[in-house]
Amino acid sequence: AIERTLSIIKPDAVAKNVIGEIISRFEKAGLCIAALKMMKLTRQQAEAFYGVHRDKPFFDDLVEYMISGPVVVQVLEGENAIAKNRELMGATNPKEAAPGTIRADFADSIDANAVHGSDSPETAAQEIAFFFKDDEIFPRFD
Numbered sequence: 001a002i003e004r005t006l007s008i009i010k011p012d013a014v015a016k017n018v019i020g021e022i023i024s025r026f027e028k029a030g031l032c033i034a035a036l037k038m039m040k041l042t043r044q045q046a047e048a049f050y051g052v053h054r055d056k057p058f059f060d061d062l063v064e065y066m067i068s069g070p071v072v073v074q075v076l077e078g079e080n081a082i083a084k085n086r087e088l089m090g091a092t093n094p095k096e097a098a099p100g101t102i103r104a105d106f107a108d109s110i111d112a113n114a115v116h117g118s119d120s121p122e123t124a125a126q127e128i129a130f131f132f133k134d135d136e137i138f139p140r141f142d
C-alpha cells in the first residue's frame with residue numbers, strides 16, 4: 001500500500017553537506033517527497049518529539065544533539081514507505097548498519113546517526129502531524 005513516513009535528516013548530516021545525497025537515495029528507491037522543511041528544533045520541540053524516550057538514559061544527550069544545528073524534516077510517500085525508509089537508513093547504531101545504507105555511509109555515532117524514520121504506521125501519523133499541517137503535504141500518488 002502507499003504509505004507516508006516522517007524522515008529527519010539530522011544535524012550531523014546537514015553539517016556534512018549530504019542533504020541532497022540522502023534525498024536522492026529516497027527518490028531512487030521510489031519514495032517521493034510530499035512535504036519538506038529545514039528548521040532548527042527548539043528544546044521543547046525535541047523533547048516532545050522524542051517524548052517516548054523521556055526515561056531512557058540517552059534522552060538528554062539525544063535532545064542536546066538534535067538542537068545542535070538545523071535539520072531537514074520530510075514526509076516521504078510511496079509503496080511500503082515506512083519499511084522502505086528503514087531499509088535505506090540501516091540499523092540505528094551505525095556500527096551495526098549494513099553496507100550501503102545511509103547510516104553506514106554518513107553516520108558518526110548512535111546519536112549522530114544521520115537520519116530518523118518513523119517505525120510504524122501509528123508513529124508515522126503522529127510524527128507527520130507533529131511537523132506538518134494537512135495543507136503543507138502534497139499527495140504524490142493520486
Ligand code: CMP
Nearest residue numbers: 053058062092110111112113115116117
Ligand atoms: P532515532 O530513530 O531518531 O530515535 C531515537 C534516537 O535515539 C535514535 O535514533 C538514536 O539516534 C538515539 N539513541 C541514542 N542511544 C540509543 C540507544 N541506546 N538505543 C536507541 N536509540 C538511541
